[in-house]
Amino acid sequence: MIIAEKKQLEEIKAMLQGYRKVLNVGCGGCTSVCLAGGLKEVEDLCTQLTISLEGDRVVFEAEGYTVERQCEPHFLAQLDEIVKPYDALLSLGCGAGTQLLAERYPDKPVFPALNTVFIGVNRDIGWYEERCKSCGDCVLGMTGGICPNALCAKGLLNGPCGGPKDDHCEVNAEVPCAWIRIYERLKAQGRLENILTICPAREWQDQVQGTLILQPYRDRYAKKDK
Amino acid sequence: MFELARGPLVWVAATVFLVGIALRIVELFLLTKKRERIQWPTHGITTDSRAERKLKPILAFRHSLIGKHPVMAIVSGIFHACLFAAPIFAMGHTLLLRQSWGISLWSLSSPVVDILNIIVLLGVLFMLVRRIAVPRVRAVSSVKDLLFLFIVAAPYLTGFLAYHQWFEYRAILILHMLAGELMLMAIPFTRLGHMVIFFFFRGLVGSEHSIVRGSRVWSA
Amino acid sequence: MPKQDSQSVDTEQIQALLKKNKRSMTLLLTACAGCTLCAESCFLFMNKGKAPEYMPSYKVLNSLGKLYRKHGKVSRAELEKMRDLLWKNCMLCERCYCALGIDLPKMIAFARRILRSQGIDGVYPHSLGAPEEESG
């Protein structure tokens, strides 16, 4: 799941300076699940902005609407009429959702209310941990299901480096060394040969904007005028 | 009949109620035995900004039941309070307790209990009207719900009649005792059991909506 | 193995699944007081004109609740109806609030699991995998 966290209120206020009527657009997808951009947070942000700006003697009005997922155009369609009276939109979706919202309403300034932080797992209520860098070339099969790109501070593919201290990362003593974990898991599974051979330089797949058209839909998007 | 309702049936009802509640509590403890937290976070903890800290109480209020559904919260709160207070502090009940077990409870004056009683009945009426008239409540209601409302209302209604000695006092009194016993017995096994579940799920089980920080996990 | 496009219902399989979580699920199902205070916590309920079919408790009571009530003896048509409640009317964002603390998302997820065992899931034949867009 994509994990996001709310920007600080001060930052959001600074972005909204000069706009009097703002629609907070929530997202029922990932950011809702990670307690950052669901219905409740939309309501919260409306309350926070209204009260806080009232205190600053600014004429301001905020309302909220939460869509199923901001990253799908057909879910955004329901906003077409709703957004009309607003000066600006504040998106509580991830970076992708915010961009699709901005793309759909090019004449409306769209601001992000969240910082999209990583692709991660839900450890417990309100506790998330990064797991994936979406590098587009998954090596988890080789590394025993532990991603060296996301979890090793240096992203080494032939680790561990010389630095682990008490099995923890030299960069952050609270984080276990990913490569020691990889070694131990593979050893326990009898698959150490995976990391005894050299992992060659990677062909990075994430260096240009990614687009993906699934094979079954190839014809659907074929140029009509052919 | 009077002796039966006053004697053995009280014991049966009290036993069923207490044992039933105890079993429910044990069951709930067993079903939430697991604690998923194997480790504690050591880093990455975020903090609120100053402006956010200042607004926190307001948000907390808005998220509370009273902030979200003020009418329902107030009616429900008063209703539930009276539901407990009226029978426990009723003069007649405390007298009975003193007679049989020599326990002396603080009691409210009869007119006050009478008012509490009326509030409970009005509460039941509110719920009844809500159940029938509000479409969304109606959508999740069945005849069963009316039955439970009746089970709750019956002891209070008969109590009210008995206190005012309307109709035939002795018959009403018997009905009052039977109705009370029925309600007691129904609590552990029906939706009236939310009395126990509430404390578990909003307290001991960890969730976004826990009132206090619980760490138990609902293993289902 | 989930069955595909089969018109029959494997009642025994449903019953076996129901039995798995019987104690915990029925406890919560009986505890629901039908107060409908959960409604406003569902953004779909708020978006869809506050239609009762989007209330978390409605979705749970009419899917999992129904399965337990009927001891798993449900028809294909009934299961198909539940599909809408469980997939179309719920995004499983796990944010519903219950005044009593009833774990509604877990119950929805369990109901989805039972339906999947009968080859019914969120893939609607007429769409690209997402629930149909409603106008308005």
Next chain:
Amino acid sequence: MVAAMKSESNLEKVLARGLFAVTGELGPPRGADADAVREKAKHLKGRVDAVNVTDNQTAMVRLASWAASILLLQEGLEPNYQMVCRDRNRIAMQSDILGAAALGVKTMLCLSGDHQAFGDHPKSKKVFDLDSIQLIGMVRKMRDESKFLSGQDITKAPKMFIGAVENPFGRPYEFRVHRLAKKIAAGADFIQTQCIYNMERFREWIRQAVDMGLTEKAYILAGITPMKSLKMALYMKDNVPGLDVPDWVIKRLEGVDKKKQADEGIAIACEQIEECKQLKGVAGIHLMPIEWEHRVPEITERAKLLPRPIFQ
């Protein structure tokens, strides 16, 4: 030794003749200060076979290591040009290697590099396009196959004597020798180790390396850093990741007067060097006196490492 030489490197010549090699280290200054490099180089000249030129060590911005390497060449010293993976992608790396080789650099050392979080720009963007093992492989390919990593031809191959580092004291211990094997398989010609204090662990590691035949394929230079003081020993024990400072080192330094601690540190280093000379599989030492370049003459003298061989 009759093995064909891979490079013109002075270090390779020393090692190939089976002589006990000594390498030194020089940290470039935090300024455009060529004289500072020359000043430090003065102390090393004639005392070591090659000088490691660090590449923005601990992620602190310093004069470029290739530039400092050229300054050393001008002073008549053999630079061991260090390159880390933190700051450059494969394009910049290959370009820098070509540039260094064109200007006469013949020895280089490939490392991952310290994470930028330790340095003066902790929020800079890391690169790590390649890791150290992939970098070693790339340099070997450039030298032996005269091809870039992409497979395209190089007009004139950089003839580098390729070094790598390994830490015998890093966890998991039993994997360390395998990682050494990976580095050697990737193309490392010589290995410099992390500072050694725990000789027991080092002996075990080198025995494993000998058993696996790794010391036949690459030369291993033991890392030696003399303790300047008790304070330094305590700091290194507690704060430097991947270091193993046993208690006996601390005790020996505690046992002498504060003014004599430096002397005692050098004495310990000399004993270690003496042991390394006897150890099977150790081809030399890598002397890393941290900001103590001016004591190198004294240390090499006391450790009986002088004079160093000179080749025409």
